[in-house]
Amino acid sequence: MASNLSNTRTGNVAQRLQKELMDMMLSPSTTLTAFPDDENLTLWTATIEGPTETPYAGLTFKLSMEFAPTYPMTPPVVLFKTPIYHPNIDFSGRICLDILKDKWSAIYNISSVLLSLQSLLGEPNNSSPLNAEAADLWDKDKEEFQRKVLARHKTPEEL
């Protein structure tokens, strides 16, 4: 890790990402996966399942992840590709999550980011919403919230 921190060449990013890929493959999770889009490994697509007992249960979300050459010094740029109705995610898929911004640390990796996002689905941070209506509904009208979630959601095949 130390060498990765000091060296930001693309080759090392690729190595690091390859290793992360291998780790994810060796301990696969059924609810979150990610895979690079092409040979240069800087663009990935991730898939997460909505956590059970949340409005998102049973839904599948695709995300795009883009890794800068400075990764893991800088966080990846993560966007929801699947339309989602969520207090901390805007309609373009942009995410408001501290670990993807100022709280990023080099010890995070793809799995931990995806895990954080998964838990964000179940526990939105309503104090700093991107989607105020959603934040409001989450607190006040869970049924309406659920309806809006389902209305907005599309399966990957529909995209």
Next chain:
Amino acid sequence: MTTSAMDHSHLIFSALFPVPSLSHTTPTPSATADLGFAQPGEPFEGSFVNNPAGQHRTARRNIAWSTATGFLALPKTTSDSDGGFRVHRPLKTQEVEEALRYLLVGEGKSGDAEGVKQEGLLEWYRDEVRLHFAGAVRPVVTELWEKPVSLQHAWDVLEETQRILQQDQDQCLRPFVEHIAPILTQSSFSSSMTFNANDDSQNGPEALYEQMQRDIHALFAYSIPERRFSQTLGYVLYDAGCNLFRLYIRQGKTSETGASEDTRAIRVRMTNLLQNLARVGLGGDTAQKACAHAMDKLMASFIESHFLKVDWYSKQSIVSQLQTWVENGFAPLVHLAMECLQCDLTDQETSELQQWQDMALGRLGRARVDNLFDFVINWAKSLGGILDIKEYLKLPDAKQYLVTHFSKQISRRLLHPGATTTYILNVYISVIRVFHELEPKGVLLERVARPIRRYLRERSDTARIIISSLLTDINDAQDTKFGPGSELSREIAREMQKPMTNLNQDADEDLNWNDMNWQPLPSDASLDYKKSKMDDVIWFLLTLWDRDDFITEMKTIFGEHLLKCQDPEYEKEIRLLELIKIRLGDDKLQACEVMLRDILDSKRINAAIRTNLTTVPPSTPNNPPPHTPPNFGPKTPQLRQTRSSTKHRTPAPTSVPGAAKPEITLSAQILSSNFWPTLRDDIFKIPTPISELQASYARQFEAIRGMRKLDWIPALGDTSVVLELEDRTVEVNATTFQASIIYAFQAQPGEEWAGSKGKGKSKSKAQGITRNVEQLEEMLQMDEGLVRQGLAFWVGKSVLRESHQDTFAVIENLSTLSSSNADDAAAAQEMAEAQAQAAASTVKSQTDLLKEKKGLYSQFIVGMLTNQGNMPIMKIGMMLKIAVPGGFPYGGEELKGLLGWMIEEGRLADLGGGVYGVRKA
């Protein structure tokens, strides 16, 4: 005005392009008074009316003209069919003499006095000769040449032509010499007056004669088809040369006898012919070219017939002989021919011999290069041929020729799927040796070897063959091991025997000022070419790959070899490792060193532990007591020596636990698992006595090596098995799984099934204990494939037979064996051997690895298809190659198999058209 202008232009025209039909006159009959001629284009009456002063002279000239032309006339038709003709020239009378004199040097020389050009006698005679030739000679010559000349008649045709032309030439020139020239000579002596400037006779009668002759030669030359003539002459010269050099290559015509007279006669005949041809003007450029062609071809034929034989016995170059022949045989002949053709030899005399020798060498060299591949295959014996090529390489362009052609030969004859890798390697080694002889600097070798090296790199078994050949001892290996289909290369093994050379060479030999044999690099070396420091064959083989790739491969094979190796000292292995360390640098070879140390340590520590155990009999593991423990049944596999490989973090010694069965000794090899390649790890139950031994060994080991745990690998290792059957004792060296299988046929106490069948020989003599495949799988917890392999092995040894489908019985008594069983045994043996080959590999093959990594790969595929959507198989393969660390070393077929398996597992769905997707839950 117009008239004179016309005249003038006409004169210019006719001076350039004489038109015989218009300007030439036939001799006027002497009885007819000729009133003169009008020049073409001139008003007919002009010469009479406008020139009254010349009237008298014209009349006189006409008379003289008539007399002279009548005298000098030549026949215009062939007088007889064979082309011979005689001219019956009238006697030269005084009148003729005067007429000639008048026309040649007198007033009537030419009629230009009045500004009108009249034809001179010389010009008339020239035309006369032309007409005579066209009428009398040409038909004959044309007849000779109008058809292609057959080879048999080439000599005759040429000689006949020459004879006719010679005759004609003589005939035409004689009047000139006899009658015209003397008058001119006289005149030029008697007066200093120059001949008319319009004439080309200003240089005197000799020049006139020469010009006359030139005209005649031109006539001759144009009457004969040039191409055909040159071909015929060329053939004639070639034929003469063949005869002179005793080359009997003409079809059908062999004249071995009386060769010496022949050659002399032929030499004379050729010389005469050439000289005579030169005399009639046919010795010019055409003939010289023909001569050159003939000589060129002659040289080719001679080299073909005399010098293409390689000196297989004394292995000498024949180039010096060839040079001598060129100098003493060929060059004189060429000189002779050239002299006969009256060529100017002076200017190239000095250098031409060298040129001819180079030409001859070039021919020889090219012929040799065309066979270079055969020389390479027969290297050492073919040294003579190679030395010839070495001489040839001194010529310019030779290297290019050699590289191009040899590369072609290689790609056609060597680098195809039909050639085994061993064969290619052997040829490559020969190539290295041959080119080392050809050019010690190695520039050529680098060029020609490039395609071979590229091809060898592509073959998957190359590294294995090289390394296992390096590890083979040529002295104790049987000949069969090096057969054509074998996987071992004798050449490599032999190279290995050679002492290491060149290992302490100077760092840079170009800076070694004391090297008196230093030579610059050949001019075709690339700028950054650097000759390898070590030029022995093994170096070339070891540098086929990138260092790292080779070391990876090397680790695998080396490990496998160490596990199989029987040599107690591991001498060769140590040597090989050192050798490779020198060449590849020792930093990357830690793993190999650790492996070697593991093995050596195991051996030593095995011995150490053995002495610790007092229960162990004094005999070494190699000489165990042959008898069976009494409590074993009649057919007891006795495991004499088990070499089990142990997977563990540290090497540690093991010894024979003697507690239960002191006769059985167990030696272990303790491997440091991190450094070894992936090993086979089929799991199965080993016979109880052995596992007890293992447990006791492990205890010992833990005591010695600070509680390190041993992890047994039952699949590796081998055993000596002694089977005591009713009528015989079978001693076999078997692998552990084979031994376990036959041990399973041991009657098991308390096993009902065995009891009912009858234990041992007492109850059922003919029928031994039977087991079926399923039972064995269950008893041994072994893979079915492995069980079947083991069974086939024992069937092959005539210990088991297949009594029913998948059911095997022990053959207690060979006499009960029917002949068909024997056939079965033979068949099974074959099968077992074939399988043994596959099974013998202690290190996992790619296929095994695919099976093992199936889970990981399928995870990648699922991850890929989940995130990237459905994909065609091609893309899946491509992405796997990119995404999987270490790559995905399999092709489409394997991938298809993998995907098929995943579909069976219910994880994927085949969406048709080669597109796959994740199956939705």
